[in-house]
Amino acid sequence: MEIQFILNKKQVTAEVGADTVLLGLLRDLGCKSVKCGCETTNCGLCTVWIDGKSRLSCSVLAAAVDGHEVTTMEGVKEEAEEFGAFLAAEGAEQCGFCSPGFIMNVLAMFRELEDPDIEEIKEYLAGNLCRCTGYMGQLRAIKKYMEKRKSPVIKVREVRG
Amino acid sequence: MNRNQTEVNIENLRVVNQSVPKVDSQALVTGKAVYTNDLAPSDCLIVKIVRSPYAHALIKEINTARAEAVPGIECVLTYKDCPDKRFTMAGQTFPEPSPYDRLILDQRMRFVGDAAAIVAGTDEEAVKKAMKLIKIKYEVLEPVLDFRKAKDNPILVHPEDNWKSLCPVGADNKRNLCAHDECGDGDIEAVLASCDYVVDRVYHTKANQQAMMETFRTYTYLDAYGRLNVVSSTQVPFHIRRILANALDIPKSKVRVVKPRIGGGFGAKQTSVSEVYPALVTWKTGKPAKIIFTREESLTASSPRHEMEMHVRLGADKEGHIKGIDLYTLSNTGAFGEHGPTTVGLSGHKSIPLYGKTEAFRFVYDVVYTNVMSAGAYRGYGATQGIFAVESAVNELAQILGMDPTVLREKNLVREGQVMPAYYGEKTVSCALDRCLARAKEMIGWDEKYPCRDMGNGKVRGVGVAMAMQGSGISGVDTGSVAIKVNDDGFYSLMIGATDMGTGCDTILSQMAAECLDCEMEDIIVSGVDTDSSPYDCGSYASSTTYVTGMAVVRTCEKLREKICQRGAQYLGCPAEDVEFDGVNVTNLKTGESISRKEIGNRVMCFNNEALSASEAFSSPTSPPPFMAGIAEVEIDKETGTVEMIDYAAVVDCGTVVNPALARVQTEGGIAQGIGMALYEDIVYNSKGRNYSNSFMQYKIPSRLDVGDIRVEFESSYEPTGPFGAKSIGEIVINTPSPAISNAIQNAVGVIIRELPMTAEKVYWGMQEKEHAAESREAAV
Numbered sequence: 001m002e003i004q005f006i007l008n009k010k011q012v013t014a015e016v017g018a019d020t021v022l023l024g025l026l027r028d029l030g031c032k033s034v035k036c037g038c039e040t041t042n043c044g045l046c047t048v049w050i051d052g053k054s055r056l057s058c059s060v061l062a063a064a065v066d067g068h069e070v071t072t073m074e075g076v077k078e079e080a081e082e083f084g085a086f087l088a089a090e091g092a093e094q095c096g097f098c099s100p101g102f103i104m105n106v107l108a109m110f111r112e113l114e115d116p117d118i119e120e121i122k123e124y125l126a127g128n129l130c131r132c133t134g135y136m137g138q139l140r141a142i143k144k145y146m147e148k149r150k151s152p153v154i155k156v157r158e159v160r161g
Numbered sequence: 162m163n164r165n166q167t168e169v170n171i172e173n174l175r176v177v178n179q180s181v182p183k184v185d186s187q188a189l190v191t192g193k194a195v196y197t198n199d200l201a202p203s204d205c206l207i208v209k210i211v212r213s214p215y216a217h218a219l220i221k222e223i224n225t226a227r228a229e230a231v232p233g234i235e236c237v238l239t240y241k242d243c244p245d246k247r248f249t250m251a252g253q254t255f256p257e258p259s260p261y262d263r264l265i266l267d268q269r270m271r272f273v274g275d276a277a278a279i280v281a282g283t284d285e286e287a288v289k290k291a292m293k294l295i296k297i298k299y300e301v302l303e304p305v306l307d308f309r310k311a312k313d314n315p316i317l318v319h320p321e322d323n324w325k326s327l328c329p330v331g332a333d334n335k336r337n338l339c340a341h342d343e344c345g346d347g348d349i350e351a352v353l354a355s356c357d358y359v360v361d362r363v364y365h366t367k368a369n370q371q372a373m374m375e376t377f378r379t380y381t382y383l384d385a386y387g388r389l390n391v392v393s394s395t396q397v398p399f400h401i402r403r404i405l406a407n408a409l410d411i412p413k414s415k416v417r418v419v420k421p422r423i424g425g426g427f428g429a430k431q432t433s434v435s436e437v438y439p440a441l442v443t444w445k446t447g448k449p450a451k452i453i454f455t456r457e458e459s460l461t462a463s464s465p466r467h468e469m470e471m472h473v474r475l476g477a478d479k480e481g482h483i484k485g486i487d488l489y490t491l492s493n494t495g496a497f498g499e500h501g502p503t504t505v506g507l508s509g510h511k512s513i514p515l516y517g518k519t520e521a522f523r524f525v526y527d528v529v530y531t532n533v534m535s536a537g538a539y540r541g542y543g544a545t546q547g548i549f550a551v552e553s554a555v556n557e558l559a560q561i562l563g564m565d566p567t568v569l570r571e572k573n574l575v576r577e578g579q580v581m582p583a584y585y586g587e588k589t590v591s592c593a594l595d596r597c598l599a600r601a602k603e604m605i606g607w608d609e610k611y612p613c614r615d616m617g618n619g620k621v622r623g624v625g626v627a628m629a630m631q632g633s634g635i636s637g638v639d640t641g642s643v644a645i646k647v648n649d650d651g652f653y654s655l656m657i658g659a660t661d662m663g664t665g666c667d668t669i670l671s672q673m674a675a676e677c678l679d680c681e682m683e684d685i686i687v688s689g690v691d692t693d694s695s696p697y698d699c700g701s702y703a704s705s706t707t708y709v710t711g712m713a714v715v716r717t718c719e720k721l722r723e724k725i726c727q728r729g730a731q732y733l734g735c736p737a738e739d740v741e742f743d744g745v746n747v748t749n750l751k752t753g754e755s756i757s758r759k760e761i762g763n764r765v766m767c768f769n770n771e772a773l774s775a776s777e778a779f780s781s782p783t784s785p786p787p788f789m790a791g792i793a794e795v796e797i798d799k800e801t802g803t804v805e806m807i808d809y810a811a812v813v814d815c816g817t818v819v820n821p822a823l824a825r826v827q828t829e830g831g832i833a834q835g836i837g838m839a840l841y842e843d844i845v846y847n848s849k850g851r852n853y854s855n856s857f858m859q860y861k862i863p864s865r866l867d868v869g870d871i872r873v874e875f876e877s878s879y880e881p882t883g884p885f886g887a888k889s890i891g892e893i894v895i896n897t898p899s900p901a902i903s904n905a906i907q908n909a910v911g912v913i914i915r916e917l918p919m920t921a922e923k924v925y926w927g928m929q930e931k932e933h934a935a936e937s938r939e940a941a942v
Contacts, residue, residue: 032192032193032194032199033191033192033193033194034192035196035374035375035424037374037375037376037456038456038856038857039455039456039457039856040456040856040857040858042856042857042858043374043857045374072192073191073192074192077191080190080191080192081187081190081191083190084186084187084189084190084191085182085190087186087190088182088183088186088187088189088190089180089182089822090822090826091180091182091183091665091820091822091823091825091826092826093183093186093189093190094425094663094664094665094826094830095189095373095374095375095422095423095424095425095662095663095664096185096186096188096189096190096195096422096424096663097196097373097374097375097424097425097663098374098424099189099190099192100192103190103192122865122866123866125865126864126865126866127864128865129374129857129862129864130374130865131371131372131373131374131425131427131830131834131862132374132425132663132826132830133826133829133830133833134826134829134830134831134832134833134834134868134871135829135833135865135868136826136829136870136871136873137822137825137826137829138865139865
């Protein structure tokens with residue numbers, strides 16, 4: 001069947017099967033940032049946004065995004081780079097394979113929660129597994145990024161949605 | 162200046178010992194297409210494996226006709242299509258200690274998940290359909306599933322005559338033995354007999370999955386020269402070249418291996434888990450092919466940690482002087498012997514030497530074949546298992562003596578300058594273990610918290626301690642070579658064969674080069690490994706890269722500096738003795754005249770008869786151990802036995818810390834993996850050998866809610882044989898959590914758990930048993 005949706009702010013049309021999974025479709029459309037880590041919705045690596053909310057693209061049928069808006073890391077490159085610099089400063093991207101899904105969920109968290117505390121952050125990101133870092137460096141990066149956003153000297157990025 | 166003849170002053174380092182971001186970080190955090198599957202051509206044949214449903218069986222008949230008829234199917238390969246020449250998938254230096262016991266496809270199935278047939282086709286649907294249409298008749302055989310009964314069992318896992326062992330490791334396939342050895346120092350029986358206390362206990366560690374986020378994957382194609390090109394997520398590209406040449410029975414010159422970015426390895430990718438399948442398809446069909454292991458395959462047909470059972474006898478006098486350690490390790494290598502003969506050695510050689518005052522030790526081991534998935538290399542490589550056993554025994558001794566376990570360790574721990582008989586007689590040239598333990602105690606507030614605190618809400622918090630060591634590369638074996646060339650405008654190409662698997666070796670080796678060459682990180686380019694163009698390196702394992710390849714960088718830079726001086730002097734028209742290179746300019750000290758590196762780089766590209774480059778190798782006769790102390794604080798629910806991680810304080814002596822941010826993250830990550838091993842992770846088989854732990858729903862790795870707080874500091878010694886005084890960091894960091902958490906549980910609720918993982922159930926039953934014992938004592942009174 002043919003579906004139409006907005007991918008990273010561009011209208012796309014795609015021919016998909018009834019059992020085509022969004023994860024595979026997005027990779028076929030060139031969004032290689034979207035990774036598969038488990039196939040059972042446990043790892044968070046395939047996180048993308050559908051209509052601005054984090055979703056696991058391994059468990060969404062491609063047909064279901066017909067008429068919706070999908071955002072992958074390719075569509076938020078600038079923001080990803082900005083937060084990513086904090087992650088890299090801690091050395092906490094390590095192998096980097098879980099970074100896109102993790103960063104997508106971090107950016108979604110900042111859209112949804114205002115000034116989350118440590119427990120809220122951990123809870124929000126609990127579904128994003130990482131085998132390299134032990135999570136501490138990721139948390140340090142988030143804290144420092146939040147401090148920077150709060151700092152009046154530096155221009156605070158508009159939080160949308 | 163030879164940087165290793167004089168001790169480097171750490172304070173003066175410009176690039177080394179700094180938290181430089183990884184050179185590939187920007188690509189990684191923006192999700193660039195840099196991993197194997199991102200790079201694979203879209204016309205690759207999809208390769209999948211039909212796997213055995215039986216733990217032990219012989220293929221009697223295999224009918225592929227209907228499968229081959231499925232539209233889109235390129236080929237279906239069976240054992241009849243593979244060379245009948247055995248090889249090992251272990252990525253080790255030749256001659257490999259691991260036995261040659263594999264075929265790409267075999268008639269005998271040795272575990273549930275063993276490869277029975279390979280299917281390749283143009284799309285996944287066709288391949289999946291064809292897989293169902295292959296008809297295999299199996300003769301089902303009785304499996305050997307209990308590793309305690311494997312040795313000399315009449316059922317043989319490898320009865321075949323062309324099985325062979327290349328090294329004298331005590332292997333005998335007719336006894337299900339993958340390796341056996343005995344060693345010792347002093348008269349252990351006499352020493353133990355003279356001790357006031359002997360702790361005599363058996364500990365059991367389970368197989369664990371590395372569970373790197375990127376599963377095993379490889380794609381292959383033939384190039385313009387008819388050579389097999391292999392792009393693979395591997396830690397050991399040069400070993401893969403040999404393994405594939407062996408497996409396909411083709412010359413090594415026919416194989417090229419390229420390593421792009423890797424999504425984690427932790428030792429899993431020190432075994433050639435996925436490469437042979439697409440390689441065989443491409444070699445047979447001439448077409449590009451790729452295999453992507455599903456998570457299920459990665460959890461059921463891969464290379465997990467060796468399950469080990471360790472019998473420890475540890476003797477001490479009344480004052481708590483540990484006088485003798487006797488260790489017997491039984492290791493389960495599963496269906497194949499990858500890393501079987503070598504991992505087991507570390508269970509003794511990297512646990513016993515932690516105690517510096519022992520008068521005698523004995524270490525005996527057997528490694529056995531069974532009909533479960535083959536084990537492999539996993540961070541810690543046997544040391545993790547042995548340290549759980551020995552450190553737990555020391556904690557049990559402390560309890561018997563009524564002594565604080567940190568005080569017991571302070572009395573006995575190995576110190577700088579001591580000879581370690583159980584560590585091949587090596588001397589600890591650099592060792593800050595005493596400082597590590599002292600600092601970890603301060604960090605956690607040991608004296609206030611030991612042994613436990615009742616929180617008053619049905620929960621009790623306990624603290625527990627453990628120490629660890631590892632090596633820095635395999636002494637006398639591991640070889641790293643490095644090449645650096647000067648390009649136009651004077652930028653450098655750093656060429657390494659060491660494999661960055663996310664750990665950051667491309668970065669830290671560049672840091673070392675930038676330090677040695679007095680230049681900026683931006684002046685150096687580095688790239689992934691290509692066996693056609695990278696200098697030889699055994700690969701990234703055995704905690705070798707920083708120490709071994711790092712020294713090769715230092716040596717190469719020294720040589721290159723000499724050559725730059727010579728060339729500069731030649732262009733300036735003066736003797737080389739008169740010039741100095743400060744990283745930017747070569748200056749004639751007599752005249753003040755100078756020529757820039759940029760100009761030299763450009764000039765060597767015109768009318769030049771000698772390339773301006775250098776290449777050196779390094780291999781070490783010793784393997785200086787890093788040391789570490791870890792202290793866990795856990796909270797136990799007295800109703801349910803649930804163990805919650807509260808805090809983990811770890812202090813590491815890895816010599817000079819080359820990149821503090823990366824070393825810290827290595828340590829935190831290793832501890833989190835160790836927490837998983839200690840509390841959650843278990844590979845569970847049913848009575849027929851079927852693996853139940855086949856997804857992340859069953860095999861639970863810790864999430865960020867499970868690890869508590871992990872705090873890391875460094876207490877550095879200076880290792881004179883290492884680059885800038887550095888030792889290794891990669892593996893040691895996984896070794897302390899299991900014994901430290903066990904000790905924390907012991908100190909909190911008095912339950913001693915000797916089999917991992919330490920689940921709520923085990924703690925609960927342990928508490929129940931204690932209560933019943935107390936009740937029956939009361940009843941008796």
